[in-house]
Amino acid sequence: MTTETNNTVTFTPERLTKAQEIIARYPEGKQKSALLPLLHLLQEQEGWTSPEGMDYVARMLDIQPIEVYEVASFYTMYHLNPVGKHVIEYCRTGPCCLMGGEDVYAHLKQRLGIDTGQTTVDGQFTLKEVECLAACGMGPVFQIREKYYMHLTNERVDEIIDELSK
Amino acid sequence: MATKILTEHINVPGIETFDVYRKQGGYTAVEKAIKTMTPEAIVEEVKKAGVRGRGGAGFPMGMKWSFLAKPEGVPRYLVCNADESEPGTFKDHYLMKNIPHLLIEGMIISSFALGANKSFIYVRGELMYVIHILEKAIAEATAKGFLGKNILGSGYDLELVVQPGGGAYICGEETALLESLEGKRGNPRNKPPFPAVKGLYQSPTVVNNVESIATTPWIVNNGGDAYAGVGIGRSTGTKLISASGHINKPGVYEIELGVPVEDFIYADEWCGGIRPGHKFKALVAGGSSVPILPANLALTLANGEKRLMSYESLSDGGFATGTMLGSGGFIVFDETSCIVRNTWNFSRFYHHESCGQCSPCREGTGWMEKVLHRIEHGHGHQQDIDLLVDVARKIEGNTICPLGDAAAWPVASAIRHFRDEFQWHIDNPAEATQPGAVYRGDMALV
Numbered sequence A: 001m002t003t004e005t006n007n008t009v010t011f012t013p014e015r016l017t018k019a020q021e022i023i024a025r026y027p028e029g030k031q032k033s034a035l036l037p038l039l040h041l042l043q044e045q046e047g048w049t050s051p052e053g054m055d056y057v058a059r060m061l062d063i064q065p066i067e068v069y070e071v072a073s074f075y076t077m078y079h080l081n082p083v084g085k086h087v088i089e090y091c092r093t094g095p096c097c098l099m100g101g102e103d104v105y106a107h108l109k110q111r112l113g114i115d116t117g118q119t120t121v122d123g124q125f126t127l128k129e130v131e132c133l134a135a136c137g138m139g140p141v142f143q144i145r146e147k148y149y150m151h152l153t154n155e156r157v158d159e160i161i162d163e164l165s166k
Numbered sequence B: 001m002a003t004k005i006l007t008e009h010i011n012v013p014g015i016e017t018f019d020v021y022r023k024q025g026g027y028t029a030v031e032k033a034i035k036t037m038t039p040e041a042i043v044e045e046v047k048k049a050g051v052r053g054r055g056g057a058g059f060p061m062g063m064k065w066s067f068l069a070k071p072e073g074v075p076r077y078l079v080c081n082a083d084e085s086e087p088g089t090f091k092d093h094y095l096m097k098n099i100p101h102l103l104i105e106g107m108i109i110s111s112f113a114l115g116a117n118k119s120f121i122y123v124r125g126e127l128m129y130v131i132h133i134l135e136k137a138i139a140e141a142t143a144k145g146f147l148g149k150n151i152l153g154s155g156y157d158l159e160l161v162v163q164p165g166g167g168a169y170i171c172g173e174e175t176a177l178l179e180s181l182e183g184k185r186g187n188p189r190n191k192p193p194f195p196a197v198k199g200l201y202q203s204p205t206v207v208n209n210v211e212s213i214a215t216t217p218w219i220v221n222n223g224g225d226a227y228a229g230v231g232i233g234r235s236t237g238t239k240l241i242s243a244s245g246h247i248n249k250p251g252v253y254e255i256e257l258g259v260p261v262e263d264f265i266y267a268d269e270w271c272g273g274i275r276p277g278h279k280f281k282a283l284v285a286g287g288s289s290v291p292i293l294p295a296n297l298a299l300t301l302a303n304g305e306k307r308l309m310s311y312e313s314l315s316d317g318g319f320a321t322g323t324m325l326g327s328g329g330f331i332v333f334d335e336t337s338c339i340v341r342n343t344w345n346f347s348r349f350y351h352h353e354s355c356g357q358c359s360p361c362r363e364g365t366g367w368m369e370k371v372l373h374r375i376e377h378g379h380g381h382q383q384d385i386d387l388l389v390d391v392a393r394k395i396e397g398n399t400i401c402p403l404g405d406a407a408a409w410p411v412a413s414a415i416r417h418f419r420d421e422f423q424w425h426i427d428n429p430a431e432a433t434q435p436g437a438v439y440r441g442d443m444a445l446v
Helices: A013-024 A031-046 A051-061 A065-074 A094-098 A101-112 A154-165 B018-023 B028-036 B039-049 B061-066 B091-098 B100-114 B125-143 B174-181 B210-214 B216-222 B224-228 B261-266 B295-299 B339-353 B359-376 B384-395 B403-427
Strands: A086-091 A125-130 A142-144 A147-149 B077-082 B118-123 B159-164 B205-209 B238-245 B251-256 B280-284 B329-334
Touching: A013 A031, A013 A051, A031 A051, A031 A065, A031 B125, A031 B159, A051 A065, A086 A101, A094 A101, A094 B238, A094 B329, A094 B339, A101 A125, A101 A154, B018 B100, B018 B125, B028 B100, B028 B216, B039 B061, B039 B100, B039 B216, B039 B224, B061 B205, B077 B100, B077 B174, B077 B210, B091 B100, B091 B125, B091 B210, B091 B238, B091 B251, B100 B118, B100 B125, B100 B159, B100 B205, B100 B210, B100 B216, B118 B125, B118 B174, B125 B159, B174 B205, B205 B210, B210 B216, B216 B224, B261 B295, B280 B295, B280 B403, B339 B359, B339 B403, B359 B384, B359 B403, B384 B403
Parallel strands: A086 A125, B077 B118, B077 B205, B118 B159, B238 B329
Antiparallel strands: A086 A142, A142 A147, B238 B251, B280 B329
16 A cells, blocks of 8 residues: 555546435435445546545545545455456355366466466456355356356356457 | 245346336335335234244344334434345345345335335445446336335335445444444444444444345235245245255245255255265255254254254254254255365355454454364364364354354364264375365265
């Protein structure tokens, strides 16, 4: 969290409108409830929850920056460091493993040439292991942004990576 | 024909839209409830229905509703728990994605019954695409006058807010969920006070699971007695079961409670049997936290009778020979499964998901993961099995929330029923760490 930048993060006009709508939906004085949704909005725009972005969200909600940092670091979905263009969040929990999830994951790591937590040198892919994604009957599963990729096999993984690499 | 309370129309093309849902009889329960029933009468029907919390705890929903404090001039809240994260469970995901209006309709009825004017659906953040589906459904229902100000001219106002989580299993615990909804870390609260007295924003709050809330339209339409007429004994109604693992037909099935476990696994209507050429070894019947059972105990009670898919039958025999219905996360293991590896996997999950607030859970889950890791990877010590039992016992019951118990039970039960398999790993590390190596000693496969 020591990235040096002079750029101050601000939401695009559309996201600013969206942020204001989100803040308005909680009772008066309870605007802190908007924190998790705003962090999602920030990450959607910036790719990660940068320190500057978190400070911006803190000002927007009139709370201390630490209140944002402690939340962003508690929940697993927020990236506290810059990530690649596509973040692959791979389910490592029991039911997916029963369906061969560990072997497919080994193949995925080999295919990308990176380990868990790393980003490919071209900045295209970041690999994260996550816990159960609530799609156990369709395992093995991974997620990229909002999309679920299910019934994964080595071949299917290759197809997906090929497609996203275009 | 088995009664379908939640999924009767789920495969109708376009059911995710207001118009198709309405054509299938949707929102008639809202009309009936708001125009012809008092909130107290709705609570009474839900009580009569005997529906029990479908998130896993199994607490009677009507009773939970009746605990809601109603001080003058203080807002009350209904919060739907859609933070479905228990490994093996994907029923709420299925329901919300396919038939979002059923949940919206249930939220309107439940909010009206509880006197809430602003209600929340807290959905795990990973399901952002489902959040968009729900928001679209809410917009449709609002445009048709079923949400917003003065619903159906009744003077009742309701706003529904869909809130994303941020990725944390612990937020499925209701007080952690409320903390999260207030924009904080998901640390469970000490109880009392219970949410029914001091919940969201310190106001009286009811938190109910998606599947529980989704039963209310049917209960309003058909009556609590009709609901209680489905199922078996105190396990009334139907239950969504998320079936995964080594079966021919994984998926979500709505069953009348009381179906024999054996039928559920082998009948074509449901799981369709164990995958070809393999045998049934073990079952986790209600999500990763409930005790794992070997095949013979999964199918039959200690007295030889068939075990049924109900709260009572699954827990028959206590933890010695029984388990729990839990969330209905039904994970089937065949003989290729290594129980030690799976137990390590589940322990890693609970260690990862412990909020860190209580030392027995924070430290104990870490120790269990570490010890299981070394057994699985060929470095187990002779005393490790007893050490695991000891750590599990010291976590259980000693934490603010049930995550500690949830972490302890899978370990304690795996050792209770598969101790030889753990011992084999410790005695034969070279063999046990071969790729795909599985204990093939004496055990009851079906």
